[in-house]
Amino acid sequence: MTPPPPLRPTGFLALLGVATALICAALYCVAFVAEPDAVLGIVQKIFYFHVASAIAMMLCLSSGSLLSLVDLVAPSERVDALARAAIETGLIFAVMVLTSGPLWARKSWGAWWTWEPRLTLTLMLLLLATAVTGIRAMAPDGTGRKIAAALASLAAPVAYLIHVAVQKWGGTHPMVLKGGGIQSPGMQWTFRIALLAIFSFAATLWTLRYRQRRLEQRLLNLQLEISAQTVRRSRDGGLT
Amino acid sequence: MKRFCAAAASFLLATAALADAPATDLSRYKEEPVSGGLLLIVAYFVMWLALAAFVGRTALRQARLEAELKALEDRLDGKP
Numbered sequence: 001m002t003p004p005p006p007l008r009p010t011g012f013l014a015l016l017g018v019a020t021a022l023i024c025a026a027l028y029c030v031a032f033v034a035e036p037d038a039v040l041g042i043v044q045k046i047f048y049f050h051v052a053s054a055i056a057m058m059l060c061l062s063s064g065s066l067l068s069l070v071d072l073v074a075p076s077e078r079v080d081a082l083a084r085a086a087i088e089t090g091l092i093f094a095v096m097v098l099t100s101g102p103l104w105a106r107k108s109w110g111a112w113w114t115w116e117p118r119l120t121l122t123l124m125l126l127l128l129a130t131a132v133t134g135i136r137a138m139a140p141d142g143t144g145r146k147i148a149a150a151l152a153s154l155a156a157p158v159a160y161l162i163h164v165a166v167q168k169w170g171g172t173h174p175m176v177l178k179g180g181g182i183q184s185p186g187m188q189w190t191f192r193i194a195l196l197a198i199f200s201f202a203a204t205l206w207t208l209r210y211r212q213r214r215l216e217q218r219l220l221n222l223q224l225e226i227s228a229q230t231v232r233r234s235r236d237g238g239l240t
Numbered sequence: 241m242k243r244f245c246a247a248a249a250s251f252l253l254a255t256a257a258l259a260d261a262p263a264t265d266l267s268r269y270k271e272e273p274v275s276g277g278l279l280l281i282v283a284y285f286v287m288w289l290a291l292a293a294f295v296g297r298t299a300l301r302q303a304r305l306e307a308e309l310k311a312l313e314d315r316l317d318g319k320p
Binding site: 040041042043044045046049050053092095096099100103104106107120121124150153154157158161201205208209211212215216218219222223225226229 | 244248251252255256258274276277279280282283284286287290291294295298301302305306308309312313315316
């Protein structure tokens with residue numbers, strides 16, 4: 001078995017630097033550039049990171065879903081590592097969305113949670129990603145890997161349903177982006193920078209987890225090599 | 241494969257059916273007495289805490305893996 005090439009940290013550190021700078025810029029814009037909403041007040045500022053995290057969650061989980069499907073059809077260590085990293089990154093953004101959302105909802109809707117389409121579907125996506133991560137943690141290879149990949153492949157359709165939920169089924173979620181909800185330049189720029197910051201942070205986390213998965217695979221290869229060497233040595237020793 | 245397709249179709253149909261359920265009537269809820277500023281701070285705190293916990297856990301795991309890998313490579317090279 002050929003070991004994977006050594007990992008180069010330069011690109012990763014550059015990505016981390018960009019993500020950190022963008023997050024600092026986004027936080028500054030949220031605090032000082034974006035005006036408080038005329039109706040909802042200051043609590044509306046949750047929007048910038050909440051929506052950006054939701055988009056990052058859908059992109060990561062959809063990518064993880066498609067990569068899992070590829071891994072299911074043509075198993076590959078590299079694709080598996082990419083898919084697993086994408087699902088785990090998507091999961092952390094799902095947690096961010098479902099913790100920041102209820103805090104905003106409490107002020108704007110008067111309820112922490114309602115069983116409306118987009119919320120219900122997001123909860124289902126979170127549970128799906130949790131199940132996939134849990135299965136992989138308990139059974140990293142073999143059947144566990146196949147079951148997890150099959151389950152993960154369902155994430156992309158659910159993410160699509162989340163995207164179209166408000167148009168298809170209505171519900172209490174507002175259509176802020178398509179409905180022209182943010183009109184002031186300050187709010188628009190803040191949202192753009194927050195989106196960039198969250199995307200770069202998602203890319204950083206994804207790369208970090210991917211590198212880690214590859215390292216684990218390399219470690220496993222080395223352990224197998226050592227075991228083979230030990231067996232060879234003991235066999236040679238027995239012959240002489 | 242057939243069983244997987246059937247299970248996947250059932251899951252997606254159930255998901256769509258669940259999403260299509262009647263929405264909660266929000267008029268029965270009272271206005272939140274807690275200030276928006278506090279909710280904003282809590283939201284950002286929880287979000288960054290979750291991210292920091294994930295990054296911290298990943299970094300610790302990375303350091304442990306790298307140390308383990310180094311020890312194994314040394315062992316393979318015959319170093320003490």
